[in-house]
Amino acid sequence: MSRIAPVFRALQAQGRKALIPYVTAGDPYADATVDIMLAMAEAGADVIELGVPFSDPMADGPVIQRAAERALAKGVGMTQVLDYVRGFRTRNDTTPVVLMGYANPIERYGIERFVADAKQAGVDGVLVVDYPPEECEAFAATLRAAAMDPIFLLAPTSTEQRMKDVGRVASGYVYYVSLKGVTGAGHLDTAAVAEMVPRIRAHVKMPVGVGFGIRDAESAKAVGAVSDAVVIGTAIVQLLETQTRDNVASAGGRFIAGIRSALDTLEGVQR
Secondary structure (H helix, E strand, O other): OHHHHHHHHHHHHHHEEEEEEEOOOOOOOOOHHHHHHHHHHHHHOOOOEOOOOOOOOOOOOHHHHHHHHHHHHHHHOOHHHHHHHHHHHOOOOOOOEEEOOHHHHHHHOOOHHHHHHHHHHHHEEEEOOOOOOOHHHHHHHHHHHHOOOOEEHHHHOHHHHHHHHHHHOOOOOEEEEEOOOOOOOOOOOOHHHHHHHHHHOOOOOEEEEEEOOOOOOHHHHHHHHHOEEEEEEEHHHHHHHOOOOOOHHHHHHHHHHHHHHHHHHOOOOOO
16 A cells, blocks of 8 residues: 555545645756655645656646656666655655656666666555556556556546546546646636535545646635645646746745645635
8 A cells, every 4th residue: 555545535635735845856956856845744744746757748838848848858768757756755755746747757767677666665656647548557556566546537528428438447536637738737626626626536435636727725725615625736837937946845845835824724615
């Protein structure tokens, strides 16, 4: 078992919602990623999604595309990403880490090698944007055998069959993409999210996190009221890219602390 399920069980017992920030590994400074992760965990992040830089991040908008380009220009690849996780684990052995990215870097690294090295580094889950559940049951089983969770995306366009497929293959949590389009795009429709989450729960017997379009405490609270977890990426990456090396980690921590405080005002909200 990974660290993810116990974290969600503890939060549910407390009537609290999970906060899951996303950052791109190696951005905006190659030597700051571990510091940023530690600061966010200290500030109240329950799970950290660490983006694996890729040259063609098709689901990501311009902010995260730029972050990936900056990281790649610094020579950050899968080897360095796993090194960041190892560095994080030397000081934090409790906060789950999920690698989020695309199939190409994993397949270039070698799937068996990736699973072994990710397990050794301390990774808890893997979300591969372009691995649909019906095509990667073997990969998902390999991850689970190594005590890591295969995590999948669902979207407003997902069919009932896709939800069933995800419910069969996934573990840890599922990530509902609340908007059509790429990260950072569009306007968050919380009413539509509130309508969709119960449909997902009919097929997926694990926590449902919601991301895309969540930028501040107000939108985080609105989504947290109807889901199990709030995922924030673009807003954090956009903040971090404006910071100096000396204050980038503290800026990330302050942002997370504000979101955490807002979500905790939802304590006791019933699912």
